[in-house]
Amino acid sequence: MTLLQSIAASVAAGRRKDAGKLTSEALEAGIAPAAIVDEALLPAMAAVGEKFRRDEIFIPEMLVASLAMKEAMRLLTPHLVEAGVEPKYTAVIGTVQGDLHDIGKNLVAVMWRGANFKVIDLGTNVPPQAFVDAIKEHRPQVVGLSALLTTTMPAMVTTVKAIRTSDAPPVKILVGGAPITSQFADEIGADAYASDAATAADLAQSLAAV
Ligand code: B12
Known part of the structure; x- marks a missing residue:
């Protein structure tokens, strides 16, 4: 499994700590923050939604997945926003x-x-x-x-x-x-x-x- 696939799997399973740890590892490995969002986090949430639609998981699972996604986003946000630029x-x-x-x-x-x-x-x-x-x-x-x-x-x-x-x-x-x-x-x-x-x-x- 690639690092991005591991991030997606940890988010989909609602493993918040793993999602954070693996996201930090991906950043350290030089993976672009936008790629982490597009290739790991978004597909993970789409998969969670699909499982919910098919009654394979329920609201608590959907909620823990969203908390894991938020943890990854917390780490990615400073990298997605350029600091020190006066907003126009x-x-x-x-x-x-x-x-x-x-x-x-x-x-x-x-x-x-x-x-x-x-x-x-x-x-x-x-x-x-x-x-x-x-x-x-x-x-x-x-x-x-x-x-x-x-x-x-x-x-x-x-x-x-x-x-x-x-x-x-x-x-x-x-x-x-x-x-x-x-x-x-x-x-x-x-x-x-x-x-x-x-x-x-x-x-x-x-x-x-x-
Ligand atoms: C996580 C989740 C939850 C979490 C939300 C946690 C949170 N803090 O957000 C919880 C568990 C609370 C939840 C609750 C519910 N949920 Co929900 N949830 C989801 C899930 C799995 C993921 C949503 C998500 O975060 N996606 C990832 C983000 C990044 O994508 P996104 O939101 O689409 O945003 C992107 C674009 O749409 C766009 N965008 C979004 N906003 C905006 C705004 C602007 C201005 C612009 C330009 C673009 C833009 O850009 C974003 C980035 O690319 C979806 C499934 C899905 N595939 O959407 C179901 C889903 C949306 N939920 C659903 C349902 C039914 C519910 C509940 C009614 C369940 C229930 N029986 O209680 C409740 C409703 C609660 C409420 N009153 O809001 C259904 C909706 C069905 C429908 N057609 O209405 C879905 C589609 C699941 C399904 N397949 O059935 N949910």
């Missing part, structure tokens, strides 16, 4: 109301920091008005909404509406999360959709520069 733009991000998933949202926040954004992270289960208030307070160029459940997609609709109809300053809205598509983004009046954190960073930069 501001972004607000959060997971919409009713939704507690934050791994993808956190990854997008890390990539945005790496792309020269100051990021205000509102966390999970964020009510529409909290997004509006944060936009008024921080005046970001970009706001990101994350949803991982089909049942919380309507909260994304409500949030976009609340932002658009408020007296908050104009802002570009980027949406993402497993059930979200570019068609859905168009339908609800978002400015852009990204299926992954790297694309989210490219899009945020081009939207902020307009």
Whole structure:
């Protein structure tokens, strides 16, 4: 088994300490942080989701896997974000109301920091008005909404509406999360959709520069 496969296996099995230890080893071995994310962590979480869908594992297993992924991300984050650069733009991000998933949202926040954004992270289960208030307070160029459940997609609709109809300053809205598509983004009046954190960073930069 390669080191990346071992990291994936430890995350999928929810072995938090091993995930951290192996991630440190991979960094020491000179493996690119982005490769650790793309080739070990993301496939591990996708496999966990698939097992959950097939009723082979249940919520506790899904939860420990997410904690192992977070441990690996904690070690990778300083390597994904360049230190000491004065941010050029501001972004607000959060997971919409009713939704507690934050791994993808956190990854997008890390990539945005790496792309020269100051990021205000509102966390999970964020009510529409909290997004509006944060936009008024921080005046970001970009706001990101994350949803991982089909049942919380309507909260994304409500949030976009609340932002658009408020007296908050104009802002570009980027949406993402497993059930979200570019068609859905168009339908609800978002400015852009990204299926992954790297694309989210490219899009945020081009939207902020307009
Ligand atoms: C880990 C996990 C959990 C953990 C979450 C821990 C945490 N702190 O996040 C826990 C155990 C808490 C959990 C709970 C539940 N979960 Co869950 N969970 C997952 C799992 C396995 C992985 C999600 C993940 O982290 N993926 C890795 C990240 C990196 O990927 P990502 O989130 O998709 O993000 C990427 C892109 O989507 C995009 N992106 C994400 N956000 C944003 C935002 C912006 C602005 C942009 C541009 C891009 C972007 O970029 C990211 C990076 O590349 C998924 C399976 C899956 N394949 O998605 C199920 C899954 C999402 N969960 C599911 C379900 C059903 C639930 C529960 C309802 C279970 C239950 N019966 O209670 C609860 C809901 C709780 C709630 N109210 O939110 C279903 C959803 C089904 C559906 N269609 O709605 C899934 C798909 C599993 C399945 N196959 O059935 N879950």
